[in-house]
Amino acid sequence: xxxxxxxxxxxxxxxxxxxxxxxxxxxxxxxxxxxxxxxxxxxxxxxxxxxxxxxxxxxxxxxxxxxxxxxxxxxxxxxxxxxxxxxxxxxxxxxxxxxxxxxxxxxxxxxxxxxxxxxxxxxxxxxxxxxxxxxxxxxxxxxxxxxxxxxxxxxxxxxxxxxxxxxxxxxxxxxxxxxxxxxxxxxxxxxxxxxxxxxxxxxxxxxxxxxxxxxxxxxxxxxxxxxxxxxxxxxxxxxxxxxxxxxxxxxxxxxxxxxxxxxxxxxxxxxxxxxxxxxxxxxxxxxxxxxxxxxxxxxxxxxxx
Amino acid sequence: xxxxxxxxxxxxxxxxxxxxxxxxxxxxxxxxxxxxxxxxxxxxxxxxxxxxxxxxxxxxxxxxxxxxxxxxxxxxxxxxxxxxxxxxxxxxxxxxxxxxxxxxxxxxxxxxxxxxxxxxxxxxxxxxxxxxxxxxxxxxxxxxxxxxxxxxxxxxxxxxxxxxxxxxxxxxxxxxxxxxxxxxxxxxxxxxxxxxxxxxxxxxxxxxxxxxxxxxxxxxxxxxxxxxxxxxxxxxxxxxxxxxxxxxxxxxxxxxxxxxxxxxxxxxxxxxxxxxxxxxxxxxxxxxxxxxxxxxxxxxxxxxxxxxxxxxxx
Numbered sequence: 001x002x003x004x005x006x007x008x009x010x011x012x013x014x015x016x017x018x019x020x021x022x023x024x025x026x027x028x029x030x031x032x033x034x035x036x037x038x039x040x041x042x043x044x045x046x047x048x049x050x051x052x053x054x055x056x057x058x059x060x061x062x063x064x065x066x067x068x069x070x071x072x073x074x075x076x077x078x079x080x081x082x083x084x085x086x087x088x089x090x091x092x093x094x095x096x097x098x099x100x101x102x103x104x105x106x107x108x109x110x111x112x113x114x115x116x117x118x119x120x121x122x123x124x125x126x127x128x129x130x131x132x133x134x135x136x137x138x139x140x141x142x143x144x145x146x147x148x149x150x151x152x153x154x155x156x157x158x159x160x161x162x163x164x165x166x167x168x169x170x171x172x173x174x175x176x177x178x179x180x181x182x183x184x185x186x187x188x189x190x191x192x193x194x195x196x197x198x199x200x201x202x203x204x205x206x207x208x209x210x211x212x213x214x215x216x217x218x219x220x221x222x223x224x225x226x227x228x229x230x231x232x233x234x235x236x237x238x239x240x241x242x243x244x245x246x247x248x249x250x251x252x253x254x255x256x257x258x259x260x261x262x263x264x265x266x267x268x269x270x271x272x273x274x275x276x277x278x279x280x281x282x283x284x285x286x287x288x289x290x291x292x293x294x295x296x297x298x299x300x301x302x303x304x305x
Numbered sequence: 306x307x308x309x310x311x312x313x314x315x316x317x318x319x320x321x322x323x324x325x326x327x328x329x330x331x332x333x334x335x336x337x338x339x340x341x342x343x344x345x346x347x348x349x350x351x352x353x354x355x356x357x358x359x360x361x362x363x364x365x366x367x368x369x370x371x372x373x374x375x376x377x378x379x380x381x382x383x384x385x386x387x388x389x390x391x392x393x394x395x396x397x398x399x400x401x402x403x404x405x406x407x408x409x410x411x412x413x414x415x416x417x418x419x420x421x422x423x424x425x426x427x428x429x430x431x432x433x434x435x436x437x438x439x440x441x442x443x444x445x446x447x448x449x450x451x452x453x454x455x456x457x458x459x460x461x462x463x464x465x466x467x468x469x470x471x472x473x474x475x476x477x478x479x480x481x482x483x484x485x486x487x488x489x490x491x492x493x494x495x496x497x498x499x500x501x502x503x504x505x506x507x508x509x510x511x512x513x514x515x516x517x518x519x520x521x522x523x524x525x526x527x528x529x530x531x532x533x534x535x536x537x538x539x540x541x542x543x544x545x546x547x548x549x550x551x552x553x554x555x556x557x558x559x560x561x562x563x564x565x566x567x568x569x570x571x572x573x574x575x576x577x578x579x580x581x582x583x584x585x586x587x588x589x590x591x592x593x594x595x596x597x598x599x600x601x602x603x604x605x606x607x608x609x610x611x612x613x614x615x616x617x618x619x
Binding site for chain 1: 319320321322323324326327328331332333442443445446447448450451454455457458462553554556557558560561564565575576579580582584587591594595598599602
């Protein structure tokens with residue numbers, strides 16, 4: 001019995017490794033997903049290399065040069081305070097990527113723990129899922145605004161608010177996975193051998209829940225980028241002195257008739273980042289779907305034949 | 306059906322309890338003294354003490370919660386500190402623009418999203434399919450407020466076809482109301498139409514792959530009969546649930562659009578209250594929006610059970 005369970009565990013491990021390799025192959029084969037990956041990597045590179053890519057100090061005020069149209073000196077023009085819009089957009093990428101990544105971390109950790117506990121312990125399932133349902137009962141932006149109204153404007157509070165709002169999505173997905181995996185033979189064998197709950201959760205259940213978490217994480221990243229921009233645009237997000245795409249759009253709104261370029265470029269930046277994340281998320285979801293993997297496997301074999 | 310309805314209503318009770326508790330806790334998360342934050346730095350100690358007593362903030366926390374919950378159940382959402390009117394009155398006065406905006410937006414979203422999804426699915430792999438999906442993908446990636454700002458510049462400022470911003474009451478001039486709401490409704494509806502198009506396409510593709518569709522073709526039924534009489538009917542069931550949820554999501558999206566276009570709706574009231582630190586209004590509006598969201602989801606579930614009887618037995 002123990003040998004059978006160990007063999008099944010080893011087979012599962014080997015299968016998981018080949019599944020990851022197949023998933024990666026499926027991802028990069030699709031041209032649109034490759035473009036999405038390019039956009040996401042590009043966004044990360046802009047965020048990391050912002051000090052090198054920016055042509056000016058994003059907070060440097062030059063009132064004499066206010067509301068200038070795009071030119072060689074100022075690629076995206078200047079805003080109402082004479083600040084270079086291109087440099088502000090580049091530094092805004094830093095904030096968006098930071099907020100997106102940290103919100104994903106908060107949502108994944110919080111939602112992952114809640115989902116694991118809810119799925120593994122039936123007695124706690126009802127309570128935890130009703131709490132998640134309660135959080136999901138709010139439209140996302142409404143709950144985020146209410147949280148920001150209570151906590152006050154800061155980058156940390158935006159990260160916490162967005163992570164909290166998207167936590168139930170991750171919790172539901174993880175819980176669904178745990179409900180299936182906990183009935184597996186190798187989990188039963190681990191229990192019979194005396195393994196403690198935290199060991200089973202950490203070594204047997206959590207690794208098998210990773211792929212749906214990663215798929216959700218890409219979508220949460222996209223929502224968090226849009227959410228931060230919306231909160232900052234409404235004036236309840238990051239403080240106005242921080243270069244954020246939402247802040248640039250909010251400031252550009254009052255100059256929409258004289259200087260439309262202030263609102264065009266940060267909006268394009270948001271759209272390209274979110275587009276890349278959505279495309280990668282779609283690709284990951286299809287790659288992790290067993291039906292798509294079966295079809296891909298058949299296609300690959302027929303190509304080789 | 307009655308049993309299913311009763312089960313769903315009973316399942317709402319714990320959810321609404323969590324919603325109410327969360328709303329109450331949110332307002333008490335404010336760092337420092339919320340009354341000082343409301344009244345400002347110049348408020349005297351007497352004013353602060355009077356306000357704390359008025360808002361029952363001098364009572365123990367659990368007692369405050371019980372008092373607040375009791376008032377909410379009786380329809381008393383408190384009074385706006387800034388506007389000096391009951392919160393419910395302030396919301397009802399601003400409900401018309403928000404409802405009209407949401408209804409127009411959902412009409413556009415459904416009117417464009419479903420046909421686009423059907424065309425995309427029935428012409429799978431064609432240029433039309435790829436074109437529609439590219440537009441839909443761009444739509445779901447685009448911030449609706451950015452679309453609104455660009456439309457204001459192009460349509461209102463450059464060409465002068467529509468007013469820049471504002472609102473006219475339906476009773477004053479319904480044509481003017483329509484003119485003021487066309488652009489905002491398009492912004493709100495376009496993003497959701499992209500979501501509906503994607504969903505409709507995915508569901509239609511699943512349905513078109515079913516055996517009974519192949520049987521219909523084999524029997525010699527026309528393509529239109531197979532697609533519109535058989536496939537679309539079954540594809541509409543999950544799509545209708547998405548439409549219902551979209552209606553609820555639009556209530557959140559309306560907050561941003563009302564800010565862009567200066568529409569005096571419930572969403573704008575919420576943002577103004579956040580700026581003014583009018584906590585009773587923030588609490589009341591958030592609770593009402595969450596309650597409406599829960600109710601709409603309940604109606605969607607009931608409609609789904611009515612259209613697909615298998616759901617009742619789950």
